[in-house]
Amino acid sequence: RVREATYPLQPHPKVQGYMAQTQYASPEDATATSQPTDAEVQDQQNAIRAEVEKAPLLTDFLSMATLEEEYETANNPVFREKAKQLAETYAKLRRSRGDGNCFFRCFIFAYLE
Numbered sequence: 001r002v003r004e005a006t007y008p009l010q011p012h013p014k015v016q017g018y019m020a021q022t023q024y025a026s027p028e029d030a031t032a033t034s035q036p037t038d039a040e041v042q043d044q045q046n047a048i049r050a051e052v053e054k055a056p057l058l059t060d061f062l063s064m065a066t067l068e069e070e071y072e073t074a075n076n077p078v079f080r081e082k083a084k085q086l087a088e089t090y091a092k093l094r095r096s097r098g099d100g101n102c103f104f105r106c107f108i109f110a111y112l113e
Contacts, residue, residue, distance in 0.1 A: 052099050058109060061092040 064087035096102040
């Protein structure tokens with residue numbers, strides 16, 4: 001048996017806390033002002049796509065020192081140690097565009113290489 005909801009629905013307590021942080025007076029105000037138009041969504045998607053497409057699909061070989069340098073400034077010593085361990089095992093690396101197909105691209109490229 002399906003329970004009938006009573007309106008207005010009360011948001012989850014975490015959502016209420018978020019609404020308090022964003023200074024919405026009521027759930028209706030939050031939904032009324034936070035819904036972007038279709039054109040705004042499309043513009044945002046186009047901007048994201050253009051930003052992602054700036055990166056190459058795969059880079060040329062980079063030395064492992066690049067990875068070590070990247071994590072040298074990290075506050076997490078575990079990352080630095082792991083980067084050093086990777087450098088002991090591998091001599092070079094390639095970077096891939098993180099667009100959702102990066103795993104498949106890297107796998108096939110490494111297989112064919």
